[in-house]
Amino acid sequence: MGQAVDQARQERDLTRVALAADIDKLERRIRHELDWKARLRRDGPQIVAIAGAVVVVAVGVLVLRAKFGSKGRNAADEAEATPSFDELARQVRELRAELHGKKGGGDEGRPLWQKLAVRGATAGAAAGASMMARRMAQRAGAEPEKAAAG
Numbered sequence: 001m002g003q004a005v006d007q008a009r010q011e012r013d014l015t016r017v018a019l020a021a022d023i024d025k026l027e028r029r030i031r032h033e034l035d036w037k038a039r040l041r042r043d044g045p046q047i048v049a050i051a052g053a054v055v056v057v058a059v060g061v062l063v064l065r066a067k068f069g070s071k072g073r074n075a076a077d078e079a080e081a082t083p084s085f086d087e088l089a090r091q092v093r094e095l096r097a098e099l100h101g102k103k104g105g106g107d108e109g110r111p112l113w114q115k116l117a118v119r120g121a122t123a124g125a126a127a128g129a130s131m132m133a134r135r136m137a138q139r140a141g142a143e144p145e146k147a148a149a150g
Contacts, residue, residue, distance in 0.1 A: 045131035052124030059117040067095070 032038065040047075083091070 045128055045135065048124055048131065049128035052121055052128055055117060055121040055124065059114065059121060063114070
């Protein structure tokens with residue numbers, strides 16, 4: 001009977017040690033997930049890419065509203081002023097020329113906030129793309145190692 005009690009105590013002690021190790025492991029994982037610096041290092045490129053996309057969409061909406069916005073028009077005027085296919089094609093050509101800098105020297109005549117927004121979006125997109133390329137290269141380098149190990 002004494003031997004069974006000792007064995008039960010030993011099993012309980014081993015269980016206690018195993019639970020303590022599991023708790024320590026869980027605590028490390030929680031600390032790792034809540035570490036904002038590590039999360040920023042890990043998820044930084046995604047954050048930059050999302051922010052760049054949001055800036056591009058916002059600038060695009062503002063530019064399109066400024067270009068094609070219906071200021072002071074009512075529904076009857078809009079129905080009468082429906083552009084023809086030729087007018088739309090001409091406007092698209094003008095927009096392309098303006099975007100490519102062929103008309104009016106490029107950035108001249110644009111407000112400062114538009115210039116800054118476009119340059120910020122371009123820089124953000126370039127940074128996000130280079131970071132994603134680095135990640136892809138790292139993953140591509142890690143795949144042959146996994147295949148050799150497996």
